[in-house]
Amino acid sequence: MFADERMDRIVDIIVNSFFPMLKAGVAFTVPLTLVSFLLGLLLALFTALARISGIKLLDAVARFYVWVIRGTPLLVQLFILFYGLPSIGITISPLPAAIIGFTISVGAYNSEIIRAAILSISKGQWEAAYSIGMSYPQALKRIILPQATRVSVPPLANSFISLVKDTSLAATITVTEMFRVAQQITATTYEPLVLYCLAGFIYLIFSTVLSNAQGKMEKRFDRYVTG
C-alpha cells in the first residue's frame, strides 16, 4: 500500500514539474544558450583574428584573455561577476551577469577552434585570393572563412552542447533557468532524485535536438566535398 502511494506521489510530481521545468528551459536555458553562444562566437572570431594578425600587442591581449578564462572555473567567473563586482560598485542583474559570463567563457574556447580552422585552410587558398586582386579582409570573408566554417562545425557544436549544460550554473547566481526551478520544486517536495533526474532528462532532450541540427548543418556544408 505504502509503495503504491509513494508511486502515485512521484508520478504527480513528475507530471506537475515537467511543464514548469520545460517552460523554464524554453524561457531561460535556450535563450541564455543562444544569446551567449552567438555573442561568444563574435568575440571568438575577433580573438582568433587578433591571434593570427601578426600584430604583437593584439596577439598578447588575445593570449592573455584565453589563458585567464580557460584557466579558471566558469563557476568562479560567474561568482566574481555576480557576487564580487558589487563590492566595487558594479551591480549586474542575474540574467545579464550570466550572459556576460557565458559569452566570455565560450568566446575563449571557441577562439581556439576558429583559429585552428582558419589555419587549417591551405596557404594556396590565400594566394589564389590575392592573385585575383583581393585584399586581406576580402580574402578572409569570401574565401577563407566559408571554408573554415565547415571545418569548425563539429567542434563548435561540441562547445555549443557543453554550453547548454553549463547554463545550469546560472542557477547559482539566481537565474531561474531550468535547474533552478528543479531545485525550487525539490525544496518543497523533498524528492531530489526524481527532480534532478527529470532535469537531466530535459537537458538530454535539448542536447539531442541540437546534435541532430549539427548533423544537418554538416551535411549542408559537405556539399562541395562529397556532392
Place this chain on the structure above:
Amino acid sequence: MIEIKNLHKQFGQTEVLKGIDLKIEEGNTVCIIGPSGSGKTTLLRCLNLLETPTKGTIQLGKFSLDFQDKIPVPKDKVIKFRQQTGMVFQGYNLFPHMTALENVMEGLVYVRKQDKELSRIKALQLLEKVGLSERANHYPFQLSGGQQQRVGIARAMAMEPEVLLFDEPTSALDPELVGEVLKVMKELAKEGMTMVVVTHEMNFAREAADKVVFIDKGVIVEEGTPQQIFEHTGHERTLQFLNKLCS
C-alpha cells in the same frame, strides 16, 4: 612592358635570387626553365608580390616598384600592382566551395564590383574558351585535374591582367591530361597574351615561347629564342640540364 632590374630575394640567410635582370615584351611568351631550387618559381612569385623581393626594381605596366631591405611596400600599392597580373598555380588552388562558374566570377563581382549578370556572361564565355562551358556548375572536386587547371586559367583571365603567370601549371597533372592544358596555353600565346611560364615542358617551351630563360642557382645563366637555347647553347650548365631531362 615588364622590366626587372637587379632583383634579389633572400629567405633568412639563403639568397634565392642573386640579381636578376629581365625584360619581357608585350605579347610575348617567356618560359623560365631550370633545375629545382634554382629560384625560377620565386622569381615568378616576385612578379605578383606573393613574395616581396629584398632588393631591386620591377616595372610592370603602369607601375614601377623599388624594393629595399626591410621597407615594406604599402598594402594598397601591392594590391594595385598585383591586379595587373593573373596567376595559374601548380596545385590549381580553385576555391572548393564555389562552382567552376563562381570561381571565374568571384574576382569580377567582389573585386571589380561588376554587375553579377554581366560577370556571369563573361565567365561563361571564358569557360567556353577553355572548353568547359558544360562543366560551369560543377564543383572543383567533380572535375579532373586538367579541367580544374583550365578553370584556373579562366579565373586568372577574367581579371584581364596585363600578364599571366604560370607556376608549373602541368606538373601536378596525370600525363594524359597535360595536353589539354598546354593546348589552351598555346592558344592564349597565339592570341598575343603576355605570359610568363615556369615549366618543365620543354616541348611547350620549344613550340610556344618567344624567349626561353635558363636560371640556375639564383642567376640567369642564359636567355634567348628556343632555338638558341635548345639547339645552339654554348653554356655548359644549360647543356647539362637539358641532357639530364632527355636521359
